[in-house]
Amino acid sequence: MNPTVRLATRVGSALATMLVASFLVFVLLEYSSTNVSAKILGPYSSESSRQMLSEKLGLNDPLLVRYLRWIGVVVGLREDPVVTSGLIGSPVVDARYFGNFGYSQLYKKPVVEVVLPALENTALLATVAFFGIALLGMLIGIVCGAYEGSAIDRSLSLVASVAASVPEYASAVILMFVFVVTYQVLPGASNLDTTSGWSVSSQLILPAAVLIIYDFGYVARTVRTSMTNVMRSPYIKAAILKGLSFRRVVFVHALKNAMVTPFTVILLQIGWLVSGVVVTEVVFGYPGFGRVLLEASLSGDIALVEACTLISLVVVILTQVASDVGYMVLNPEMRARA
């Protein structure tokens, strides 16, 4: 297939996935209309006022109509009925802009204003963790795969497997016990507040370490599998029998073939990190996206939960598309058809 057409279909399918997923989220969270108005008006509001609000916001309309209206608000085609109805007494906010996920009852701010700064903080942590995961995972995977079955392969694989078995909260608690409680060399809270005397970078160490420990094993395992498959292939055998040095066989012949599948898997870790940070951020009190999602969920701030879910979906789907495109670029057979 023509790469442009391929890319277009891929993007189309990503959009479709996005639409279906957002509809599912909407249905799950806003199915009962009384629920929504109760959330807005608070637990002590009367039944009749909830009914009136439902009427006013069109919450009794068919689900699909409400969904389309909601999407219209999100992409900035319509005005947010909650704002125009004057329900929010606090400072006047715009009723129509792109990315209008509504008003957060919990933070008393428009959702975007809550989510964006949190997202920035998370991006900082995720970037550090991503490079750690990718580098450590590839290094261990390549070494294990090139020396399959050796003592170094078996011990590193065991380490990777054990590390991946420890949940983030458990490794966080264990690391905190060692470095915060026992030795007191690192801060226990990573709220990015430097007045405590700990620098931002020192605050990032523990959360990033927890994410890396939990995830590098998965990447290492994928790289190792791909590497061992390539090392067993006839062309590697042929390369060895040609009299090439082992190093040249690994670096010139094997790596190029072995990194294709792991490449996509490594990219997909970006998508994983978006949600993988939730637990870590909660443990360390890190003011990021994950913590916002959890707080919104626990306090029933539906608009905020929806926004966070959709944003994480966008990140995941974008990385999926990116990894597919990367796969095409890495594959000479695909490139040749361009």
Place this chain on the structure above:
Amino acid sequence: MDIVSSVLEVEALTIAYGKGRRAIEAVSEVSLSIESGEALGLVGESGCGKSTLAMSVMSHLTGGARILSGSVQVCGIPVNGLRSSALRDLRARKLAMIHQDPMASLNPRLRIGRQLREVATLAVLSREEREARIEHTLRSVRLADTHRVLSSYPFELSGGQKQRIVIAMALLARPALMLLDEPTTALDVSVQAEIVDLIAEIRSSSQMGMLFISHDLPLVAQVCSRIGVMYKGELVEIGPTDQIMNEPSHPYSRALLACTPRIAARGQRALLTGIDIPSKVREPRIEGCRFADRCSNARADSCLEEHPQLRALNNLQPDDRVRCHFPITEQADVPLQDAVRNDTAPAALPAPLLEADHLTRLFPHRAVSGNGQAVRANDDISFHMYRGRTLAVIGESGSGKSTLARLVIGLDQPSDGYIRFEGSKLPPSGRSDKVASAMQMVFQNPGGTLNPARTVGTGLRRAIRKLTNLKAASAVDQRARDLMLAVQLDPALMDRYPAELSGGQKQRVAIARAFAGSPALVIADEAVSALDVSVQASILQLLKHLQAQRGTAILFISHDLAVVHAFADDVMIVYRGKVVHSGLVDDVYHGPLHPYTERLLNAALRSERPILETTSDENTPVTAGHGCVYAQKCHRRLGDICLTVEPPERRAAEATLRCHILLEQLGRLSPRQRVMPQACNPGGTSQLAAQ
């Protein structure tokens, strides 16, 4: 330092897999040597240890294999225990190996040029020398457009081209010894012929020693001056090619020769004798001769108890050594007469069992070519089948022969045309249970034909329940046992899983399953092509026996002209979905030949002058109704008429062919070519066919 004349010296080499008491010897006490400029062939069935031997020469044993005793010397250097840098140097300069699958032994993500230069660099060539050597070597393997080839990725080249590259890569360092492990097995018949021709040419024009490993005795004979025959890890016979091909002394060599299909003279067909012992479970170790359990000459005392030694047959031929207590000394006589041949024309027979009428199967274009045209996998194919007769369909890969099988059996629906079975037209889809039990199929791949998760018996009993009226468990079980016996298998094997069976045994079970409901028609789609020759012969014998017993019609799909000649009564030759030549086997093979038939026969007979394809532009689409399907590759093409006008049907005796060329002007099988197998002339130069 003394001068070493032999490039390879293997001394009493024993290699085993595993350790301690579980160790299984793959190679036992093998000794052989190759002089420079000499080609030694090594022949044997799969699992006989020939590939393990080759890998020990390369000093690259894997899978837990270890050398227990003996030595391997390349150019006087013992390879075992060599330091890794010295070993790399030896591999780079003295050794070269060509593997079975050319597609797989080139790195898919590196350009050809880079892979070639890498090898040239290892041979320590200067830059200019390197480029000149590459250019020269590519030309010597008859790759013309070197510039394009060098900048290509492997996937941009055809299978034959890739194999040439691999050969060029092996030649680049001008090694002292070249190992070829089944170098043509993965290729199509016609490409195979060209590559063998090339290898023979290289052998005669260089001082390189060659170790040619194959399961195919005649193929090896074409290239090599000496042949060694291996059986269960042992060298059972070694001697000059003429000797092995005409007067083999070991019963196994003789059996191998007897079961190799060949194209016999008109009115004759080779009787294939299989030496497969289907019911036997593989035995761990035999005290006496390893071949004793399959040998027809074996005598109870000496053969079963005493292990024979490899010894010279007599003083006159010190080169011909054999490992047998009772070697055969008289001339081999290959039996040619066959009693059950149906030499009558089909017209004399009663109403046909199955009529296929103008079958056409179109596939949407996207799968194959991107130009919006549907691919005609089958184009207007009509034929009749009769009870008790075998109709063979011959074609190369991609010719649509398997599609035809799927159309007939109902796994696929024709785009046009219909099938009439026992007088009534079959619906396009959803056949009745009655038709299902009357028409069954045996598949190509023994590994996939039985469900790996179910015992042989479970599958067989299910087939009986589904295809017959038997319902009671005891009756079904009895029938299953009868079927196992009918295919010469021990009913106790019904408790086994397919993985525990050999390829031949699996194929026998598949045949038992196909015959569960007493079918009137059985389709055999390349049913023996994945098997060793000896097993292949016994499976063909079995099919023939069942056919004679039950009057079953067989539709036999194959790419092998020799097998078809030995097995079928009628034949259709298919090219790109169209029947180009059909009729009685003898009238097709020995009558005027369609150019395509001519080329296939030429390749199958391993002629010294292979007919090469005219163009190799495989992607040109075939447009229906515009000229002859074979025109683009035809070596006898008349001119534009072949490309634009559909050829007329011509009849010659009981055969029909489609060609513009007059019958008298078409090629024929020359009497000389009919002699098979053909020994090669060591030292003689085989010439490149000039077109």
Place this chain on the structure above:
Amino acid sequence: MSDQTQPLLAPIRHGRPPVVIERIWRAVSNSLLLRSPLFYVGCVPVVLWCLVAIFAPLLTGYDPNAQDIAALSQPEPSALHLLGTDQLGRDVWARIAFGARSVLTIAPLSLLSSYAFGIVLGLASGYSRLIDPIVTKLCDVMLAFPVIVLYVVLITAIGPSSSNIIVAVTVSTAPAVARIVRGMVLDLKDREFVDAARIRNESGLYIMFFELLPNMVVPLLVDFCLRMGYTIIKIGSLGFLGLGLPPPDPDWGGMVKEGVAFMLVWPHISLVPCLAIASLVIGFNLVADAVASVARRA
């Protein structure tokens, strides 16, 4: 070459057990698994925690929810409370032992339900071209959700309870299983034995469940073992995030969360459940690794 590496055939036995049981038994009794030290190391914590879960009331004299007011000032491990008490004076060991019960029932149950749905969906979508696009798209959508986000959304919508945890795990895991099963069906369905079944006029249901499914038992078993540890981690995460079992029932993840606040003074409150979860998951994953490596070689 593969011929020589295969072990010699076992003698023919009669009266074999049914196929699936036999295959599992073979995978287990396969000498390779029993020779793998990883397998034994992994079995130790798994078996221990199973025993603890079964005999929980016998292993502790305390009610997991009973508060010992006297221990409130001294929650550290003592002769009375071997692993100490938590911030509310509840015995940590009792809570761990009873918590093992909920982990070791909810995780397998939710996985079983995931496999039931996943296998049916996967078989149907792999085998039927009609159903395939719908199921595939739906799986794509479900798998696009980051797992934790999906759990949070689901639990926000349906509320926390043990049965809702099972629902949440099923919703997130069944699509993954369906995708694996579909892949295996696509790989298997062009094999000759499936064609042979179609030629016999077998129904689609027969082919799916009797021809195809038995071939997936071993890989699915390996996958099941691998997912077990992962599911325990995720269920623990839910508890840790406060979306697990509602209090006061003991729940390892929830215990970690409650303890984190007291990390600097009484680290044992969160350390103990952390070590419990980690040891159980490591055990399951080692067993899974051992099973996987044996299945690859068999």
